[in-house]
Structures are given as structure tokens and as C-alpha cells.
Amino acid sequence: MGNIYLLRHGKVNGPAALYGQTDISVSTTLNNDMLCLLMKNQDKFSHLVTSPLKRCAELAQRFTKETNKPLEIVTNLQEMNFGDYDGLAFDDIPYTDLSSSNSVSDKTDEQNQPWRHLERFWQNPAEYSLPNAEKLNDFYLRVEVAWLKLLTDYANENVLLVTHGGVIRMILAHVLGLDWKNEKIFNQLQVGNASVTHITSTSLAHLNDANSNEERASYNVQVKNIAMPLSCLLLAGQSTV
Amino acid sequence: MGNIYLLRHGKVNGPAALYGQTDISVSTTLNNDMLCLLMKNQDKFSHLVTSPLKRCAELAQRFTKETNKPLEIVTNLQEMNFGDYDGLAFDDIPYTDLSSSNSVSDKTDEQNQPWRHLERFWQNPAEYSLPNAEKLNDFYLRVEVAWLKLLTDYANENVLLVTHGGVIRMILAHVLGLDWKNEKIFNQLQVGNASVTHITSTSLAHLNDANSNEERASYNVQVKNIAMPLSCLLLAGQSTV
Numbered sequence: 136m137g138n139i140y141l142l143r144h145g146k147v148n149g150p151a152a153l154y155g156q157t158d159i160s161v162s163t164t165l166n167n168d169m170l171c172l173l174m175k176n177q178d179k180f181s182h183l184v185t186s187p188l189k190r191c192a193e194l195a196q197r198f199t200k201e202t203n204k205p206l207e208i209v210t211n212l213q214e215m216n217f218g219d220y221d222g223l224a225f226d227d228i229p230y231t232d233l234s235s236s237n238s239v240s241d242k243t244d245e246q247n248q249p250w251r252h253l254e255r256f257w258q259n260p261a262e263y264s265l266p267n268a269e270k271l272n273d274f275y276l277r278v279e280v281a282w283l284k285l286l287t288d289y290a291n292e293n294v295l296l297v298t299h300g301g302v303i304r305m306i307l308a309h310v311l312g313l314d315w316k317n318e319k320i321f322n323q324l325q326v327g328n329a330s331v332t333h334i335t336s337t338s339l340a341h342l343n344d345a346n347s348n349e350e351r352a353s354y355n356v357q358v359k360n361i362a363m364p365l366s367c368l369l370l371a372g373q374s375t376v
Numbered sequence: 377m378g379n380i381y382l383l384r385h386g387k388v389n390g391p392a393a394l395y396g397q398t399d400i401s402v403s404t405t406l407n408n409d410m411l412c413l414l415m416k417n418q419d420k421f422s423h424l425v426t427s428p429l430k431r432c433a434e435l436a437q438r439f440t441k442e443t444n445k446p447l448e449i450v451t452n453l454q455e456m457n458f459g460d461y462d463g464l465a466f467d468d469i470p471y472t473d474l475s476s477s478n479s480v481s482d483k484t485d486e487q488n489q490p491w492r493h494l495e496r497f498w499q500n501p502a503e504y505s506l507p508n509a510e511k512l513n514d515f516y517l518r519v520e521v522a523w524l525k526l527l528t529d530y531a532n533e534n535v536l537l538v539t540h541g542g543v544i545r546m547i548l549a550h551v552l553g554l555d556w557k558n559e560k561i562f563n564q565l566q567v568g569n570a571s572v573t574h575i576t577s578t579s580l581a582h583l584n585d586a587n588s589n590e591e592r593a594s595y596n597v598q599v600k601n602i603a604m605p606l607s608c609l610l611l612a613g614q615s616t617v
Binding site for chain 1: 386409410413434452547551552553555556558560561564565566568570597598599600601602603604606607608611612617
């Protein structure tokens with residue numbers, strides 16, 4: 136049986152914004168604290184995998200330097216790209232009060248009402264894309280591909296994957312057979328900074344893929360807990376309570 | 377804002393079985409350990425709510441006796457009733473090897489093949505009910521009613537709810553807008569014994585219900601973590617890591 140620990144990066148060092156592929160850092164102090172907790176739990180992990188973005192990779196690279204555990208950087212496990220809104224501080228987005236608008240044409244002129252893009256996106260992220268952003272469907276598919284490759288490449292290993300809130304939600308949607316279009320997975324399931332989601336996998340059988348003539352593995356995947364604080368990792372699994 | 381901590385009871389003192397409304401206990405030793413952890417976290421809770429079944433209620437009653445916190449017993453928050461299979465030890469269910477059956481009539485005679493009931497139920501719990509058992513739809517509806525009442529009765533309070541794995545899954549399905557018929561919620565999401573699922577709720581608005589002429593409250597509910605070990609409760613929420 137293998138274990139995969141999905142660790143969300145620490146709180147980033149910047150104003151409130153949609154951070155997707157904008158390469159913003161976590162403070163060194165916070166990463167020091169996270170590294171300290173990871174070092175105490177180092178026996179739990181045999182391999183490290185990380186998103187290439189700094190807020191994940193800096194911690195993973197420091198951890199691998201301390202422990203010599205092998206590290207793989209997987210581009211497909213980086214956060215969704217939010218296009219023109221990626222990294223734009225919410226405070227810098229002008230607010231237009233729609234209720235005070237006098238003409239119909241004003242209300243439909245989205246160029247002048249940038250918050251409407253965000254509101255529409257939050258209400259229905261599967262159907263409404265932000266300007267020049269990655270589509271949610273494309274994001275789901277690339278995470279799904281990376282996840283299936285990770286299960287195969289690290290079968291029976293104990294992997295720490297440092298990644299993002301959006302990526303963790305897409306993996307959960309895939310594993311639990313949830314509808315990734317369901318906006319409640321984004322709005323009502325909190326995947327906190329520095330939280331750990333623990334998944335186990337058991338290789339069940341090797342199936343012959345008739346189309347590619349290749350052998351493919353089948354896995355039974357179980358979600359043990361979702362969004363547990365990193366500080367709990369030492370306690371989890373040690374006792375029955 | 378209110379907090380609801382869904383605590384699943386400890387591992388029960390009996391052989392492996394489907395324990396639904398069979399009233400089986402948790403060992404006193406295990407409940408001692410759980411009570412000790414609850415006492416250390418007692419400031420987190422203002423009110424206690426429990427399923428009436430012993431494996432939940434005994435712990436809740438001991439905790440309320442120690443702390444004088446008010447306790448409510450809610451019948452609708454007990455586990456699903458598994459009918460003729462409720463509490464029946466798996467080891468006592470005779471196994472009939474279907475592959476060695478010689479006649480078609482043998483294969484369809486479910487009276488003689490009791491494991492087939494269980495297999496069908498596990499594969500499709502929404503459509504296939506065990507003999508004399510509660511239907512999954514009815515179970516979901518009674519838990520939903522109890523959950524909405526709990527949100528209203530304990531708005532802005534900090535509630536410890538001692539309950540069952542099935543009940544916690546139905547609450548999560550309701551809160552996250554998941555399909556309660558999805559068998560992966562039962563088979564692939566593990567809600568461990570003595571685990572805590574933390575949900576916050578914020579009262580948003582009081583709406584007038586045109587049908588009943590009564591005022592109803594609307595809540596924004598957020599899932600903070602799912603199935604975290606009880607031993608982590610002290611650490612959760614205290615630090616950023």
C-alpha cells in the first residue's frame with residue numbers, strides 16, 4: 136500500500152488575490168516552521184513531488200536538501216491559470232456599483248465592471264472563464280493525468296506532494312467521483328494553507344489495455360482525511376483516538 | 377459564527393459487522409481516552425448533541441457530567457438501520473461460492489446466498505436495500521432534517537455532535553452538494569473512529585417562508601476539515617501550520 140500526503144503550501148506573502156500561476160513566495164519564517172514539522176515527520180515520506188511554483192517548490196527543495204529524499208517537479212500539478220486576474224490584488228480591482236447604473240448598456244459593458252467577471256466565475260467556474268484564463272475543464276484534465284501518472288510511478292511508495300488548493304480539490308473530485316463542476320467544492324470545502332490531505336492507494340491488478348497493448352495498473356484509493364493541519368501529522372495514525 | 381464538530385464514536389467492542397441501530401458499546405478504556413482528550417478541549421464546546429445509541433451517548437453523557445454542558449439526544453442522528461443484517465457478525469454469514477453453483481435457480485435463490493445481499497448493497501446502496509432495512513433515501517432525508525434543525529437551534533454556538541460514520545457522510549453530502557447516492561462517498565471516503573469533522577456556519581439572513589408564514593434562517597456553511605483524528609483537536613486552529 137502507498138500513501139500520498141497532499142500538502143497545501145503556506146499562506147503567501149502578498150495581498151488578497153487570486154494567485155494561480157503568478158509565482159509568489161511564502162515567507163522564509165513560515166517555511167522554516169513548516170520545514171521543522173516536516174523534519175519531525177520525515178520517516179513518513181520516501182519521495183517528494185512538488186508543483187514548480189515557488190510557494191511549493193522552495194519548501195520541497197529545502198526538505199530534500201536536508202533529507203536527500205528524491206524530488207520530482209511536476210508542471211501539471213501547478214495551480215490553475217487565472218489569466219488577466221491572476222495575481223491581481225482584489226483591492227486594485229475597481230468596484231462599479233451595478234445598482235446605481237443608469238443605462239442598460241452600462242450594465243452589459245463588462246470592460247468597465249471587472250468585478251462582474253469574478254462574480255460570474257465564482258458562481259459558475261465550470262461555465263464562465265476569466266479573460267485569458269485556463270478553462271476549469273482543461274485544469275481538471277491536466278490534474279487528472281498527473282494524478283494517474285503519480286499513482287503509477289509511485290505505487291507502494293510514501294509520497295509528500297506539495298501543491299495547491301485547486302489541485303487538491305480536483306484530485307479529491309477525481310478520487311471520490313464528485314462533480315468537478317460543483318462550485319461548492321470550491322466555495323464550501325476549505326483546504327487550508329499548510330493542511331494535509333491523506334490518501335492511500337493499493338495496487339489491485341494489472342490490466343491489459345487492448346488499445347495500446349500496454350499493461351495498466353488499477354488502484355483502490357481511499358481518502359483518510361481532508362485538510363488536517365500539518366501540525367497534526369505526527370499524531371495522526373499513531374493512536375486510535 | 378458557530379462551529380459544529382462531528383465526532384465519530386470510538387471503535388466498538390464487537391466482531392466485524394454492519395452496526396447500524398444495534399446498540400453496541402465502546403470499551404470503557406477507549407471512552408476514557410476519548411473523554412480525556414475532550415476534557416483538554418472543553419473550552420471549544422458550548423453544547424453537546426448525541427445520537428441515542430450507547431457508542432455515542434455514553435461518552436457524551438460522561439462529558440456532560442464532568443463539565444455541566446447542556447446535552448441533547450437526537451434520535452434522527454442515529455445510524456442507518458441495516459435490517460436483518462444489522463449487528464450480524466460477518467463471520468457468521470455463510471458464504472456460498474456462486475461460481476461452483478450448478479443450476480440457474482441456485483444462482484437466483486438469494487435466501488441461500490446471504491452475501492449477495494451485502495455485495496449488491498455495497499455496490500449500489502441507493503437502489504438496493506438489505507431485507508427489512510431503512511432505505512438510503514429515507515436515511516438521507518432524516519439526517520438532513522436533523523442537521524437543518526441543529527443549525528437553527530444552535531446558531532452561533534459551538535457544538536460537539538457525537539454521531540456515526542453514515543450520519544457524517546450524509547451531512548457532508550448535504551453541505552457540499554454531493555450526490556448521496558454516490559457509493560464512493562461510502563467506499564472511498566474513510567471517516568475513522570474517533571475522528572473529527574469540523575464545520576463552521578454563519579447565519580446569513582432571515583427569510584420569510586411564504587408557505588408557512590414562518591421566518592427561516594439561511595446559513596453559509598464551510599467544511600474546515602474532514603475526518604481529522606480527535607487527538608489533533610488541540611492543535612487545530614492554534615497555529616498557521
